[in-house]
Amino acid sequence: MPTVSSDLLDGVRAAGPLQLGIAPFGLVAGVAAVEQGLSVAHALGFSSLVFAGASQLAMIELLGADAPLAIVVGTAVVINLRTMMYSASIAPYFRDLTARSKALASYLLTDQAYAVSIARYGRDGETDRFAYYFGAGASLWLVWQVTTVAGALLGSGLPPELGFDFAAPLVFLALLVPTLKDRASGASCLVGGLVATGVVVAGVPFHLDIIVAAVVGVLAGLAVESLGGDA
């Protein structure tokens, strides 16, 4: 029988290689916060209360552009909708947990914690599921908190001509590429990206670009899928 602590450590270990992506992402999120006039406390607030990197970075940029608050929060919701898929997919493994453990599991549900845990559950039915998940999720959480604070402390000292604001779209690019699995997701990407650019260039007010692009991009993916282009 595997012990609780060995499964927990396995989770920490499985998340290890992913920390190499989380750490620079966290630094970028911290730097971005202070560049947009937010405090180190705000950066830590985003990382601890929201704990969803892509949405944090997008919200920080929208706040810097003085977008309406409903758009800032609405954009975060749209970006984080994908975790509903993870929630549905991992829910059967968590059905016997206490309410408190379910709350903790929900709080820690990131792309990375989901990916390593669901892979392990598929391979090994003996795993203490919550221990493994907690090991991965909590270690990712810790690195995220530390690196965003480090980025925020560093951020105000960076010379603007080095263009560190460009790191944010580069992080999104690194998140985008692995989602391109077939023609339908390619269509979502192309249409979503071009619609967002069109909305920005046309000067549509209220920074609606991400929300509009998400709706049109998803419809494009569904259209290509229904045409049988899902190859």
Added chain:
Amino acid sequence: MPTGYDSATVWLVIALAGVLTFAIRGSFIYLFGRIDDVPPAVESALEYVPAAVFAALVFPPLLAPAGDLAVSVGNEKLVAGALAALAAWYTERVLATILVGMGALWVLRFVV
């Protein structure tokens, strides 16, 4: 550009986004047993959210960095972004993507 919102308003945004994000993440973990599966139509739609959303965050700063369409080799962010996209494709690593993109931007800005 520094935000025009005051500190308390930023905290309100953080709190709202935190609660809503938690609710999305907890949705099926809590409802399992009452709703065992995502309705197929919703599942299909959710599948395309990441590609559409991440593209919406990538394309505008590369294609129109100053708010106007700038599709030319003179657009340093577009060129650096294209090289970073190749790095992302071949390595699938965040760090490599950032290093190639920032490195290319600095070469274009300070060397070329």
